[in-house]
Amino acid sequence: QVQLAESGGGLVQAGDSLRLSCVVSGRTISVLNMAWFRQTPGKEREFVAAISWSGISTYYADSVKGRFTISRDNAKNTLYLQMNSLKPEDTALYYCAAGMKSGARTVGSYDYWGQGTQVTVSS
Numbered sequence: 001q002v003q004l005a006e007s008g009g010g011l012v013q014a015g016d017s018l019r020l021s022c023v024v025s026g027r028t029i030s031v032l033n034m035a036w037f038r039q040t041p042g043k044e045r046e047f048v049a050a051i052s053w054s055g056i057s058t059y060y061a062d063s064v065k066g067r068f069t070i071s072r073d074n075a076k077n078t079l080y081l082q083m084n085s086l087k088p089e090d091t092a093l094y095y096c097a098a099g100m101k102s103g104a105r106t107v108g109s110y111d112y113w114g115q116g117t118q119v120t121v122s123s
Helices: none
Strands: 003-007 010-013 018-025 033-039 046-051 058-060 068-073 078-083 092-099 117-122
Touching (some): 003 092, 018 092, 018 117, 033 068, 058 068, 078 092
Antiparallel strands (some): 003 018, 018 078, 033 046, 033 092, 046 058, 068 078
């Protein structure tokens, strides 16, 4: 069974940086397209970034483009999200997801999900 475990969240100030990690077990991620989503209370889970199985193609939500970078290390079965210039509106529970559709931006396109890691950005 595929399991995803996020880490790296925390409480930071506006302008700071954080790097999230997502370790995948139960299957090699080299065949999986991966993504990050985020969710705040009362709102739908929203797409943040995605990366193809090879790492060649990346996709970003307009709200994070230029500030966040998604990457992967297939040898370590790990997905990353480098978040720079954080803003209070980036505060959310961040989830990693895995699936077979490259570049997908919808929740339903992903088959596997982690439990999330909380990111809180103070102003």
